[in-house]
Amino acid sequence: MIPSAFGYVRASSLANAIDLLRQDPEGTRLVAGGHTLIPTLKLRLASPALLVDIRGIADMRGISIDDKAIRIGALTTHAELLASQQLNDVFPIFRQTATRIADPQVRNRGTIGGSIANADPAADWPAVVIALNAELEIVGPTGSRRVPAKDFFVDIFTTVLEPAEVLAAIHLRRPTLGARFIYRKIRHPASGYAVVGVAVGLRMEDGLVAEMSIGVTGAASHAFSGDAATRFLMAKPLSHESIEEAAKLVSEATECLSDRYASAEYRASLVRTETKRALLSLAA
Amino acid sequence: MSEVEKRHVVTLEINGVRRNAEVEPRKLLVHLIREDFGLTGTHVGCDTSQCGACTVELDGQAIKSCTVLAVMADGASITTIEGVSPVASRLDAVQTAFHEHHALQCGFCTPGMVMSVRQLLRDHPDANEDDIRHGIAGNICRCTGYHNIVRAVESLVAKD
Ligand SMILES: Cc1cc2nc3c(=O)[nH]c(=O)nc-3n(C[C@H](O)[C@H](O)[C@H](O)COP(=O)(O)OP(=O)(O)OC[C@H]3O[C@@H](n4cnc5c(N)ncnc54)[C@H](O)[C@@H]3O)c2cc1C
Ligand code: FES
Ligand code: FES
Numbered sequence: 001m002i003p004s005a006f007g008y009v010r011a012s013s014l015a016n017a018i019d020l021l022r023q024d025p026e027g028t029r030l031v032a033g034g035h036t037l038i039p040t041l042k043l044r045l046a047s048p049a050l051l052v053d054i055r056g057i058a059d060m061r062g063i064s065i066d067d068k069a070i071r072i073g074a075l076t077t078h079a080e081l082l083a084s085q086q087l088n089d090v091f092p093i094f095r096q097t098a099t100r101i102a103d104p105q106v107r108n109r110g111t112i113g114g115s116i117a118n119a120d121p122a123a124d125w126p127a128v129v130i131a132l133n134a135e136l137e138i139v140g141p142t143g144s145r146r147v148p149a150k151d152f153f154v155d156i157f158t159t160v161l162e163p164a165e166v167l168a169a170i171h172l173r174r175p176t177l178g179a180r181f182i183y184r185k186i187r188h189p190a191s192g193y194a195v196v197g198v199a200v201g202l203r204m205e206d207g208l209v210a211e212m213s214i215g216v217t218g219a220a221s222h223a224f225s226g227d228a229a230t231r232f233l234m235a236k237p238l239s240h241e242s243i244e245e246a247a248k249l250v251s252e253a254t255e256c257l258s259d260r261y262a263s264a265e266y267r268a269s270l271v272r273t274e275t276k277r278a279l280l281s282l283a284a
Numbered sequence: 285m286s287e288v289e290k291r292h293v294v295t296l297e298i299n300g301v302r303r304n305a306e307v308e309p310r311k312l313l314v315h316l317i318r319e320d321f322g323l324t325g326t327h328v329g330c331d332t333s334q335c336g337a338c339t340v341e342l343d344g345q346a347i348k349s350c351t352v353l354a355v356m357a358d359g360a361s362i363t364t365i366e367g368v369s370p371v372a373s374r375l376d377a378v379q380t381a382f383h384e385h386h387a388l389q390c391g392f393c394t395p396g397m398v399m400s401v402r403q404l405l406r407d408h409p410d411a412n413e414d415d416i417r418h419g420i421a422g423n424i425c426r427c428t429g430y431h432n433i434v435r436a437v438e439s440l441v442a443k444d
Contacts, residue, residue, distance in 0.1 A: 035351055039333045
């Protein structure tokens with residue numbers, strides 16, 4: 001199908017993109033990879049007056065890694081995250097997740113920033129950036145701010161981004177020695193999106209949980225952090241009982257979505273099972 | 285003139301030939317390829333970016349041309365199914381393997397499938413069956429059941 005008519009401009013810089021958004025926040029949409037937006041335009045579920053192409057903004061590109069921190073530009077594609085050896089040497093969860101997103105063609109265009117900003121309740125990266133304790137760099141008319149990933153997602157397709165704000169980058173601290181991360185996904189067989197996705201980070205010290213994080217997607221209206229389970233397991237040894245209890249806490253953390261494919265009860269059960277499996281494999 | 289009415293000139297290289305076109309921003313790359321350039325080997329099989337029949341190479345990467353605006357491809361170099369064989373009257377290696385292994389029936393998915401297989405073989409020159417099935421995950425075939433497509437690709441891996 002053919003989208004309804006709109007204007008198109010290439011933003012020359014972040015400031016330029018923000019300025020264009022500010023002039024008409026209602027009618028203007030940013031386009032990055034376009035792999036959520038263009039299908040939406042084709043189905044005429046959206047009809048913005050102006051598209052602002054942000055792909056040329058150099059500050060939002062590339063992966064930079066130093067001894068302490070990692071910065072991933074919002075425009076980095078799923079394929080680039082999959083291919084970056086340097087990034088996957090530190091966080092193999094990027095390749096593990098990216099290979100499970102869509103298909104090669106979509107991965108060549110879709111961006112991590114677009115996925116996070118769009119906040120589809122079934123998108124994969126939101127769970128992963130929560131489990132990595134990422135900070136999201138947001139730039140707007142009044143300057144830039146950083147928001148922890150777990151506070152970024154507010155509701156279905158809704159984030160803390162203000163109308164004229166742009167997600168510029170994802171910031172990560174290098175993991176403590178011994179910390180490991182895993183992403184488990186139950187794929188919807190037709191769409192490929194997550195029916196439920198669970199990302200878990202874990203570091204043990206002297207047989208006790210020293211660091212832990214859980215990000216969940218697919219289950220609820222937005223991705224969330226399994227804080228109650230983390231608090232429960234902290235400084236405890238991992239046993240079948242403690243893992244079982246933590247998994248239950250995650251599955252009870254929020255009201256689950258219900259649709260034709262999966263009931264709320266089924267989703268909660270998947271969250272419990274996948275959290276348990278993730279913890280068991282990290283503990284092994 | 286308002287931004288909405290403004291037409292944009294795009295310049296791109298398609299199968300080695302430099303071309304210009306004046307387009308509305310809403311024009312999809314696949315429509316530019318089929319309607320303006322008359323290269324109808326690139327197909328449209330869905331409205332949801334799922335079938336892969338429209339797959340072409342943009343700057344060397346397989347992409348779904350139904351999910352890229354023509355204006356976004358300005359300056360790019362594009363290869364379509366018409367451009368894969370160095371000799372237009374002959375099939376290239378992937379096409380030949382498809383022919384030999386009966387990897388198509390109606391042929392509707394084939395151009396997109398061939399473009400994806402080219403990317404797959406670049407990424408995994410020694411692809412196993414898993415890599416192959418994963419590599420063509422963005423292409424739907426309603427006829428073959430995929431087995432013969434996998435065999436065709438396996439034959440290309442085995443040759444090296
Ligand atoms: C067939 C298919 C299968 C898919 N399967 C999966 C899957 O399995 N898992 C998954 O997670 N995703 C999946 N996706 C979605 C894909 O990953 C998208 O590419 C991604 O979600 C959006 O990124 P984009 O760069 O394409 O964003 P765009 O489509 O360009 O933009 C999406 C929205 O985010 C806004 N936006 C984009 N970038 C920014 C920014 N930097 N700051 C602020 N706002 C911004 C845009 O204005 C727009 O509203 C699939 C898509 C398709 C077409
Ligand atoms: S036409 Fe179906 S993916 Fe492009
Ligand atoms: S050969 Fe008919 S769809 Fe693939």
